[in-house]
Amino acid sequence: MTRVISVIFTFFCIHIFSSFAFSQDIDQEKLKIDSLKKQVRTETNPNKLVDLNNEIAITYGIVSIDSSLVYSKKAKVLAEKNNYNHGLATSYSYIGRASAQIGEMKIALENYDLALEKFVIEKDSLNILDTYRGISYAVSYTGNQLASLDYSKKALDLAEKLKDTISISSLYNNIASIYKKLDNYESSIHYFKKSLEIGKNYDSPESVAITYSNLGVLKVDREKYKDAAVDYQKVTEILPQIKNSYTVAYLYLSLAGYYTGINEFELSRQHLAKADQLCRKDNYQHILARVYRQYGELYLKEKQFQKSIQYFDKGMHISQGIGVSEEYPRIYKMRAEAYAQLGQYPKAYQSLQKANVAIDSLKSKKASNFLKEFEAQKAKEELNEQKLKLALKEQQTENETIKIRNRFVMAVGTIILLLVVISLIMYFLFKIGKTNTLLKAQHQQIKEQKQLLEESILNLKHSEENLKKLNATKDKFFSIIAHDLKSPFSAILGFNDELVQHYNEYNDKERLEMIHEVGDASQSAYSLLENLLTWSRSQRGFIQLKKEAYRIRQLIDESIAPNLAAANLKQIHVINSIDENLCVWADKETIKIVILNLFNNAIKYSNKGGVIYLTSQLNKDMLEICIRDTGIGMSEQIMNGLFKIEENVQREGTQEEKGTGLGLILCQDFVQENNGQIWAKSKVAVGSEMYFSLPVNKSN
Structure with a gap:
């Protein structure tokens, strides 16, 4: 890649991705391509041949994207054959650029990643900068705006270090565009103005036109048409100076959106036609999808509802083909409006439902980005655990060294004692006693260290088990919030x-x-x-138990009363055989939650016309209470997963009643807090028996 790439806009707003624009006339580019092809026919140096094919590919960027892809792929094959890493990295980058322009974002990202890996090895800052911009653009079209913003800011850091003012202007534009997608209006305006200031100073008409267009789009989205008029007047004045067809197509599209907004339908149609022609000629699929969407919006405002629906469907078809889903909610809502105007209310309703599904899908992508912070924390904890294990291993090695040292001391002592045994026998006896005392102390020290090690290993196992439980709790919590609550x-x-x-x-x-x-x-x-x-x-331990003696039958009657209506709706007969005189020693409020959950489950999984039995039995100092139903029962697999937060055993009731997935976990916690136990028995298609025990009042 050459220095010229640094002045190219890789990513503009949600709308603009310039394809290495040149200021020369297209005819001059074709002449240059012919000259390069002649050089290829006579060139014998294999690396130079790779560079020539890459140069043809980049020059074709303004003339024909398909031809650009052909030559960049040819350069890639030659570079792989010759092990020419720089040429291979450059060809990967050009393939990524051309693939992005025709909407093949997955292929673009794969090639950009390969290019980045090699440029980083070469420490090629300029090409790393341009690759970051390409990745930022492609990632944005997959809907991950936070990742796109991260890559643009990485590129901006490099551009500032290189003092590359034109690239800085381009990246200000990119960052502003991403903030627009994130609905951060003030930040978006701020960065667009910074980009515009640099573009004016360096006489870059394409940069200036793109920035004015982006400002206009931002204002049109907020229906500030008078403010946008000034920006689009500038775009119209600069447009004839721009030669790059990709950029021109997007500027026509942007102008059409403005004219539709101010109800100048004929001018909007003219600009859409021009954008349509360029997109079809050069295969700009992701721009063409938006052209069709704007046609649909135009015909909707003109009350040509059937025609509007046809163009919305065309735009959706292309978007689905290239994997771009960000505009689905907007298209589905406008299509629903068109169907409603035609009196086709079922289709309007279906379209609105699809809009809601699309909105949920986009929100889920955003939610997944915020979960990355949690995963990073988890990785940090795992790293600390590895460090602790390493420290333990080092301690074990040190203990082995102490043992070896002790053996050496004993051997030396024995040799000395043998040499002086005859002449210094009394002194020898004195020294051996002292040595034995020292050895005993050292042995005791080793024994204590061994015990500490064993305790540390046991603590590690407990910590690992707690970490697994915490992870399962986290997963359950986020699963409920991300799916069941949504x-x-x-x-x-x-x-x-x-x-x-x-x-x-x-x-x-x-x-x-x-x-x-x-x-x-x-x-x-x-x-x-x-x-x-x-x-x-x-x-979090915020529930304080207030244990007291009370009649369990009275508490059960109070707890199940709110759900008796639900039982009646399913024609379920409830038989309560619990002795009215039995008392327990427990907290009323938490036990009411236990009874309510278990009784509600019995209703949920009972068939219409079933029976629920409530019984009790004294077992030494514990009162065992059973809530039995004649419902669908549970398999052995479901039974094994009960009361485990890491297991997902949630299922729908007999009339598709939904569950929260937390009921039995709460029951287990509260029963255990009251010094009792909870367990279950069940057979498929026969029914389930849910038991829990509580301490009895001594008066029983």
């Missing part, structure tokens, strides 16, 4: 949005069904949140 809120928001926007388009029965759906989802979310809060308080 799902009901998605339903609530989706139905609420539909009722707010299209209330009069549904009859009373349909509206009532939606309200019931919102109610069910709200109840599910509340139940899960209540269990989460209770579980969290339990884990």
Whole structure:
């Protein structure tokens, strides 16, 4: 790669990725390509031949992306054959650049990674900078904006060290664009203005036009059309000076979005047609997908609803083909609006549901990025554990050294004693006694160190077990928050949005069904949140037990009363045979939660018309309480996973009732806190028996 690459914009906003633009006329580029091809035919040096093919590839970047790919791949093959690392790294980089321009982001990232690895070995700062920019662009199109921002900032650090002002301007633009995607308006405006200031000072029309376009897009998104008009006037003035078709296509697309926003539909259509022509000619698939989306938006505003839907579908088809999903929610919502205007309400509703699914998918990607911080902490803890193990190993080595030293001392002492045994027998006896005392002390020291080592190893095992349990707790907690708690809120928001926007388009029965759906989802979310809060308080030791003597039958009647209506709905008969005079010594509030959870599970997994039995039995100083149902029962695999937070045994009830996954964990914690035990018996298709025991009051 040559110095010219440092002045090229690799990544612009969500919209701009320039392809190594040159200021010369395209005809001049073609002449240059012909000249390079003549040199290839006569060149005999294998490394020079690789460089010539790479130069042809980069020159084709402004003329034909397909041809650029052909020559960069040819250079790659030659470089591999000759073990020419710099030429191979350059060809990887050019393949990545061309692949990104035609929307093949996975292939682009694979080649950029290979290029970066070799440039780092060569300590080639300039090419590392450009590769970081290429990776930032490609990663952005996969939806990971935080990673894209990280690579752009790495590139900016290098550009500042190299004092590469043009690259700094380009990277300001990139960073501003990422902040726009992250909805950070102030930071985005700040970096766009910094980029514009440098671009004006260095007479870079392409850079200036791109930055004005990005500022315009940002303002149009916030419906600040008057402010955006100034920016787009600048874009229109500079546009004739730009030769790069990739950049020109994006600027036409940006102008079309502005004209659609201010209802200048004919001007918008003209600019979209120009962008469409360039995209088809040079195979810019990810730009073409947005061209179709803007056509759909234009026809929607013109009330040509059927035509609007056709273009939305075209844009979705291309986006799915190249793996770009960020605009799915916006397209699905606009398509739903078009269907609603046509009176096709089921299709409108389906489209809104797809929009919610797409939003959830994008949010999950973001959530996964925040989990990386937790994983980093976990890695740090594992590193500390490795250091501790290493220290223990060093201690063992030191102990072996002490033993060897002791053996040496004993051997030397024995030789000396043999030499002076006759003449110094009294002195020998005195010395041997002293030596024995020292050896005993050393032996005791070794014994104590061995004991310390054994205790340390045991503590390590306990720490490892606690770490596994903490990891399982973390995984369970994040799983519930990321999936179970998200799902009901998605339903609530989706139905609420539909009722707010299209209330009069549904009859009373349909509206009532939606309200019931919102109610069910709200109840599910509340139940899960209540269990989460209770579980969290339990884990942190915030629940204080107040143990007292009371009649267990009365507490059970109070605990199951709220759920008797649910049992009646499933026509389940409840038989409570617990003696009214039996008393236990335990905390009322935590035991109520245990009874409520176990009774609720019995209802959930009982078939319609089933029976639930509540019985008790004295066993020495413990009262055993059983809640038995005639439901679907449990397999041996499910039984083995009960009461283990690291096992996922959550399943739906007989009428698709949802569970929180925390109920039995809470039950186990609270029963054990009250000095009791909890266990289960079950057979598939026969039913389940859930037992727990509590200390009895001595008066029993």
